[in-house]
Amino acid sequence: MAVETNTTRSTPIPIEDYKRYGRQMILDGFGLQGQVSLAKASVAVVGAGGLGCASLPYLASAGVGRIGIFDHDIVEITNLQRQILHNEETVGTPKAQSAKKALQRINSKTQIDAIDTAITSQNALSLLKNYDIILDCTDNVPTRYLLSDAAVVLNKPLVSGAAQKFDGQLSVYNLGQNGPCYRCIFPIPPRPANVGSCEELGVLGPVVGTIGNLQAVETIKILSGLHDQKPTMLIYNALACPPFRSIKLRSRREACPACGTNIDPDKRLDINNTDYVQFCGGSTPDWEK
Amino acid sequence: MAVETNTTRSTPIPIEDYKRYGRQMILDGFGLQGQVSLAKASVAVVGAGGLGCASLPYLASAGVGRIGIFDHDIVEITNLQRQILHNEETVGTPKAQSAKKALQRINSKTQIDAIDTAITSQNALSLLKNYDIILDCTDNVPTRYLLSDAAVVLNKPLVSGAAQKFDGQLSVYNLGQNGPCYRCIFPIPPRPANVGSCEELGVLGPVVGTIGNLQAVETIKILSGLHDQKPTMLIYNALACPPFRSIKLRSRREACPACGTNIDPDKRLDINNTDYVQFCGGSTPDWEK
Amino acid sequence: MASQTPPNISLKIEFSGGLELLFSNQRSHKISIPSEVPKDNNTRLSPPDGSTKPADISYLVYYLRDHLLQERGELFEEDGTVRPGILVLVNDTDWELEGEGDYVLKDGDEIVFISTLHGG
């Protein structure tokens, strides 16, 4: 994936990259091997909103070889309060393109796919299958279940972030042999009436930024082999004391319709035939956006 | 400070800002008053490296009226691994200018002062006196003591971040009636031999990014009156489980030469006559940079 | 070592992710509940007059709904347990690892109720 400039048989990454990424290559447990892993890796970031705008620049800066940006929204002025890759000039243009432009300024060698078609149960598997890892940076419940189910079928880790108001949450799903999927932890979706979005409930910019940054940390840890693979959830509230709390999560649920090892083949979830909006209790205007 | 476009006597901020900043203005405890406070506020960010590049865009996005960016370094290719406001085109230009350019793209209304002279014991007070709050985003020990001493003299809160390798630390100093200063917590500087920099020790990009984001959170909390003013230190290690830990810090030290209420006037620290590099044990090439 | 069951146990209760809005907008609560409670989770009878069980999380959910909740109980409790989308933690561990509603509460336990977030 990495651009071929100056690569010779004697160096696994281009000579100039030893300088550019030296500050992380000297880290214990990362090293040259970590950099090679990042350069070879492809990461799908679904959602170029508050979370995506915070994780994407750090993935490009760190030298991830290929990044897919998935978002079918258009940049609006109300996004600029927290979505720092977009700017006043890109208001009115597709978010995926706006984010791509910003990343290219940072790292011209990163291969960036900007996909502005919506991810659906029909196309999720084919859109995501060519990436090594998926970041859930979305803002709605149906897409969260869809991404989790797709990650299970494709056997890829899902680095999931969420933020609202002064609160944030972070988890890695479907990691390793026994890591739970989103559905293992939340078998039943909340009613639409109990769900809010950033647009309805508001959110502080650097709160969603912090969670997005932490998604980039987890992604780099997984790609470079530094992740301990224990299933946990990190909970953040900017006004609480202490602001962070870590929770130990259960392992894979045997009877999980998505990832369970102990369920009837005909009860196993079939993404193509699942209506995620209906499963989550019907559509609301904001989810559809 | 806020630009005067469309402001009429009937609205305390320009009409269009109700839309732009709506996602945070609807937050409990923030509201219109919080937005007015940000618009009127001036923030000095000292250091446009890894920490500054993560906190600055969120301050500009949130609508802080005036931001001073202090950095006398030039953007180098080795910075791009983590300093996301700079890019391949601004390599070789002053960091303060490079960061200003990025912020202006995000928010053309923010008044941005880019200062590329070094902060010294001679000019610190005059350079910083016109800001309401100071962010310590620096990378060396002498400047950390200097900024703390200046914050005490000027009676301004100091939002201090630091990061190295997989580790980060965050504290707010000199806040409220009894908040300790940096010198209260660390009366004696470590020997130069025991100090490393990001250049020597390395750092993971989104680790320093997370701490910078959290500095922006603390700054917005202080400016909008949401901070509980309890002295704490937040400690982060990206590989630890749990990754975050909060520590309760002591209150102001009566005998602190900078902020103590119980010391001889002639023992009180005088910034102008303090050689900070010498106080910290002499210079090393990297500190000077 | 035979010890007499104390009549009450103290618990630390935390709400987060927006749930605190239902509970006086307060994230942290200290409560005291009986250590033996009615099998049918009736929280109004004291002392219980029917058969009893040690206080468990199922009872706690009813207790919080009946005694601490300020409004809109359906946003917290549903069909005898927490509504979908709420994660329950026993001393920082997912309650599924601890027996869910059947977990018998101990004096000093910290129980956290977290509403999952979906924004981004």
Added chain:
Amino acid sequence: MASQTPPNISLKIEFSGGLELLFSNQRSHKISIPSEVPKDNNTRLSPPDGSTKPADISYLVYYLRDHLLQERGELFEEDGTVRPGILVLVNDTDWELEGEGDYVLKDGDEIVFISTLHGG
């Protein structure tokens, strides 16, 4: 309630901010030390033959230097206490609020040593 002093106390020790490199690159350690120790903090004598005191953090610093440290003691201990730039926490509270080196250790205490960071 008169209880006999146990001969040893168990402690959880954590190192962070780079200090773990001096201690086998391991952040978390469980150790057991005598509850009564020599007044002069000599950690080699067992049992102590001179006058004793309850084990405090001053003794712990010597103990860690003598028994757990792998290399370069000057990066940890200096003049009988931790070197400048190390923060000591007693159960998540700055040790200055707990009496610094004089804090008497209790069974189960968690003591954290943090090297302050300066990078940015």
